[in-house]
Amino acid sequence: MPNDLVAALDIGGTKIAGALVDSGGGLLARVQRPTPAQESAERLRATVDEVVGELAATAHWHRVGAVGIGSAGPVDAKAGTVSPVNIPAWRDHPLIADVRARAGGLPVSLIGDGPAIAAAEHWQGAAKGRTDALCMVVSTGVGGGLILGGALHSGPTGNAGHIGHISVDMDGDPCPCGSRGCVETIASGTNIARRALESGWRPGPDQDATAAGVAASARAGDPVARAAFGRAARALAAAIAATAALVELDIAVIGGGVARAGEVLFAPLRAELERYATLPYIRHLELTPAATGTDAGLIGAAAAGWRLLGERVA
Known part of the structure; x- marks a missing residue:
């Protein structure tokens, strides 16, 4: 069943998390790494690569149609870059290009972590x-x-x-x-x-x-x-x-x-x-x-991915 899942990434100052998420907001797989927030841009990129790579190694990856990212900001969704206040090494970092390359060319959507949480609460939570x-x-x-x-x-x-x-x-x-x-x-x-x-x-x-x-x-x-x-x-x-x-x-x-x-x-x-x-x-x-608790960032990032596939979930 291709395109019945999206990959979601939640990138913050303390953790970089990933999951595969279905159209009902269910999480099928999870990966998490500590954010090396005070280290180099290359080390940060490698951590994101590890998270995406572990998701891509699951048996469900062939069903993934898009990737949604919710990142600490500010972000620039048009340029595909991030400059998180609490991650100094990333300034105008080309996150969409990095993730697209690691995800085998899948379409990628980027939103700030705040909008991601709003999407999660509107889709599955108190709003x-x-x-x-x-x-x-x-x-x-x-x-x-x-x-x-x-x-x-x-x-x-x-x-x-x-x-x-x-x-x-x-x-x-x-x-x-x-x-x-x-x-x-x-x-x-x-x-x-x-x-x-x-x-x-x-x-x-x-x-x-x-x-x-x-x-x-x-x-x-x-x-x-x-x-x-x-x-x-x-x-x-x-x-x-x-x-x-x-x-x-x-x-x-x-x-x-x-x-x-x-x-x-x-x-x-x-x-x-x-x-x-x-x-x-x-x-x-x-x-x-x-x-939506600690899953809010992942659920909201998944909502951004689903919108790329034409599904308005939030």
Whole structure:
């Protein structure tokens, strides 16, 4: 049954994952490697080659009709290149050409990791059936994508919805993107932990100095840990409300490692959103956790591959 599968690649700052995915969103095979984010472009390319090569070695590869890639960005879908903020060696790196060569000439589609997560949540997750949605990932970085008019809106270059680089503090810290006070500089897991440490928080004996450790302390009532999450929630709420004011949204979906903190994040986020989302047409914006979990990037990348084959799955 040729062309009844697509290959999906999820490329981020910590992992490069691959899978074969059917038209119902089912994953038939998985491959994952750590991202050598601080190494050379050649080493990064070799890691992608390993992932694609392992997928190509499966018994199902002959059924694959296209490859979809969701990559940390910014990306340039027109040029086929990526320049991820958190992967310094890749600047205007020709990722589509690399993957097409390794995949035997199959057609390849590229979108940012934020739009990939939006596609996943619209196809299989919390935004399924919704017309207008913002879907976010809050993890090592902060990204997002938009569903507008019932379809993924990834923009001309594949980056639309990149909410992590909306500035919410004009005098804030410099961001690796070149701006200042971006949501990511406040609300990413890395920066939640940094803020807590700078304010005097220290992990307990069974914790580490990460956002997960800060969340555990916040859950136990530590005021410094709670303040770090409250500050992150304020930044996220300001950006969500601004996005909703621009494009009118039904729902905002939040996923990623930081979102796994649960009510430690969502309770202050709901409270802050009430403060910022004050216009009548955004006052009742729904806020909910993502449903596709750690597979979101792969599912969204697969959606991009299916669109190359004429299937609108998200």
